[in-house]
Amino acid sequence: MKKILFLLFAAAVAAVGCASKGQIKEEIMENRHYIQPLNPDVQREHVSFKNRYGITLAGDLYTAKNMDKNAKYPAIIVGAPYGGVKEQGPCVYAGELARRGFVVLTFDQPFMGESGGEPRHVSSADMFAESFSAGVDYLGLLKFVDRNKIGVIGICGSGGFALSAAQVDVRIKAVATASMYDMTSFHKRMSKEELQKAKEKLAAQRWIDAENGYPQYIPSFPEKPLTKEESDKVQQELPEPDAEWFRFYAVPRGHHPQARGGFTTTSDASMLNFKALDYIDEISPRPILFIIGDRAHSKFFSEEAYAAAKEPKEIYVVKDAEHIDLYDRTDRIPFDKLEDFFKTNLK
Numbered sequence: 015m016k017k018i019l020f021l022l023f024a025a026a027v028a029a030v031g032c033a034s035k036g037q038i039k040e041e042i043m044e045n046r047h048y049i050q051p052l053n054p055d056v057q058r059e060h061v062s063f064k065n066r067y068g069i070t071l072a073g074d075l076y077t078a079k080n081m082d083k084n085a086k087y088p089a090i091i092v093g094a095p096y097g098g099v100k101e102q103g104p105c106v107y108a109g110e111l112a113r114r115g116f117v118v119l120t121f122d123q124p125f126m127g128e129s130g131g132e133p134r135h136v137s138s139a140d141m142f143a144e145s146f147s148a149g150v151d152y153l154g155l156l157k158f159v160d161r162n163k164i165g166v167i168g169i170c171g172s173g174g175f176a177l178s179a180a181q182v183d184v185r186i187k188a189v190a191t192a193s194m195y196d197m198t199s200f201h202k203r204m205s206k207e208e209l210q211k212a213k214e215k216l217a218a219q220r221w222i223d224a225e226n227g228y229p230q231y232i233p234s235f236p237e238k239p240l241t242k243e244e245s246d247k248v249q250q251e252l253p254e255p256d257a258e259w260f261r262f263y264a265v266p267r268g269h270h271p272q273a274r275g276g277f278t279t280t281s282d283a284s285m286l287n288f289k290a291l292d293y294i295d296e297i298s299p300r301p302i303l304f305i306i307g308d309r310a311h312s313k314f315f316s317e318e319a320y321a322a323a324k325e326p327k328e329i330y331v332v333k334d335a336e337h338i339d340l341y342d343r344t345d346r347i348p349f350d351k352l353e354d355f356f357k358t359n360l361k
Contacts, residue, residue: 047101047270048101048105049101049102049103049105049106049267049268049270049342050105050106050109050342050344052105052109053109053110053112053113055078055079055080055113056076056077056078056079056109056112056113057076057077057078057079058074058075058076058108058109059074059075059077060072060073060074060075061073061074061075061119061152063148063149063151063152064148065124065141065144065145065147065148066144066147066148067124067141067144069124069129069130069131069141070129070130071121071122071123071124071129071130071145071148071149072100072121072122072127072128072129073100073119073120073121073122073149073152074100074104074105074108074119074120074121075117075118075119076108076109076111076112076117076118076119076120077112077117077118077158078112078113078115081117081158082158083157083158084158085158086157086158086159086160086163087115087116087117087158087159087160087163088115088116088117088159088160088163088164088165088356088357088360088361089116089117089118089119089153089156089159089160089163089164089165090111090116090117090118090119090164090165090166090167090356091118091119091120091121091146091149091150091153091164091165091166091167091176092104092107092108092111092118092119092120092166092167092168092169093120093121093123093145093146093166093167093168093169093172093173093175093176094120094122094123094169094170094172094273095169095170095171095172095193095195095341096137096170096171096172096195096197097126097171097273097275097276097277098169098170098263098270098273099122099126099127099128099270099272099273100120100121100122100127101127101270101272102268102270102273102341102342103169103170103268103341103342104120104121104169105120106341106342106344106347107120107167107169107347107352108120110344110347110349111349111352111353111356114349114353115357116356117153117156117158117159119149119152119153121145121149122272123141123142123145124136124138124141124142124145125137125138126272126273127272127273128272133228133229133231133278134231135231135276135277135278135281136229136277136278136281137277137278137281137282137284137285138281138284139175139178139197139198139284139285139288139290140284140288142171142172142175143175143176143178143179143290144179145175145179146166146168146175146176146179146180146183146186147179147183147185147186149166150164150183150185150186154185161185162187163187163360163361164185164186164187164360165186165187165188165189165190165356165359165360166179166180166186166188166189166190167189167190167191167192167352168189168190168191168192168194169191169192169193169340169341170192170193170194170195170312170337170341171195171197173191173192173193173194173195173196173315173316174191174194174195174196174197174198174199174290174291174315174319175197175290176189176191177189177191177194177290177291177294177297177302177319178290178291180297180300180302181291181292181293181294181296181297182293182296184300186300187300187359187360188300188301188302188303188355188356188359188360189297189300189301189302189303190302190303190304190305190352190355190356191302191303191304191305191316191319192305192306192340192341192347193305193306193307193310193312193337193338193340193341194304194306194312194315194316194319195312195315196290196291196315196318196319197285197290198285198286198288198289198290198291199289199290199291199315199318200285200286201285201286209286212282212286213283213286216279216280216282216283216286219279219280220280223278223279223280229278229279229280229281230278230279230280231276231277231278231279232276232279233274233275233276234259234263234274234275234276235259235260235263235264235269235273235274235275236264236274237271237274238269238271239264239265239266239269240260240264240265241265242265245260245261245264245265248260248264249261254311255311255312255337258311258336258337258338259275259338261338262338262341262342263275267342268338268341268342291319291322294319294322294323295322295323295324297323297324298323298324298325298326298327299324299325299326300359301326301327301328301355301359302319302320302323302326302327302328303327303328303330303351303352303355304316304319304320304327304328304329304330305329305330305332305340305347305348305351305352306329306330306331306332306340307331307332307334307335307336307337307339307340307346308331308332308333308334308335309334309335309336310335310336310337310339310340311336311337312337316329317329330348330351332346332347332348334346
């Protein structure tokens with residue numbers, strides 16, 4: 015249970031206020047970097063679009079350089095792990111899938127990365143699911159995208175939000191998840207006493223935030239990536255899966271200055287008050303593909319969602335892979351499987 019509480023209610027020693035829009039933009043432009051080089055056969059364009067709340071989302075549009083823009087192509091939206099940004103795992107998926115003939119859109123969630131919304135680092139289950147539908151809006155207006163052939167991929171926490179979006183948005187024709195997390199299900203794994211204590215802590219923090227005039231945000235990862243020696247030392251002091259996050263987010267492998275982990279403390283209330291997958295059975299007859307690593311600590315999320323979903327559905331197990339391996343390891347991410355899944359179902 016300590017692991018669950020760590021994921022929902024991380025403790026630390028200080029709070030930080032939100033920066034101005036100008037400061038945020040300047041810092042992002044200065045620090046923008048991708049965890050994987052762009053394939054020379056693929057081009058990437060920075061784009062933006064609004065969600066239904068009027069917040070501008072920042073995205074990247076990936077297309078093959080030899081694409082005929084007078085034709086129409088199937089498209090895929092790729093969502094980042096919970097707390098991540100488009101320059102991390104999504105760029106890995108997008109670059110490869112664009113090379114294979116898809117138009118691919120990645121994005122930063124509202125309040126994150128280059129996207130709008132204040133205060134920064136706020137988490138909202140409703141808004142995070144909405145981002146996928148906003149992405150469908152954007153793609154469906156492009157002349158070279160077939161709006162009847164749009165699918166989504168959710169990595170980690172985005173897996174739950176992608177499924178939540180597909181439950182209601184039938185324009186999403188196929189859903190794939192990789193190392194899926196349902197961030198709204200942790201309350202089910204807490205005792206009544208633990209849940210009550212967690213709510214009391216949130217209530218107390220609301221008073222503190224109201225008095226301070228800004229919400230508490232405590233980063234989980236350093237501003238600059240750790241060396242291997244520094245990371246190994248930290249990992250030795252942490253239980254799994256906490257140590258696993260450091261093996262990606264805190265080191266050059268996956269570090270990004272705009273993805274330092276976690277959200278404002280009181281954002282946890284949103285996850286406690288929202289059930290992302292209550293209507294997963296309504297996605298049928300549209301297909302769902304759950305991709306999991308055989309060593310992933312998170313397998314049970316996909317297994318539970320698979321049990322609740324109706325056909326057509328499939329769980330695909332990647333050998334010798336932990337949870338974070340499906341973020342960026344191109345020797346583990348089953349791109350052939352993803353290509354076949356979407357080409358078969360986006361037709």
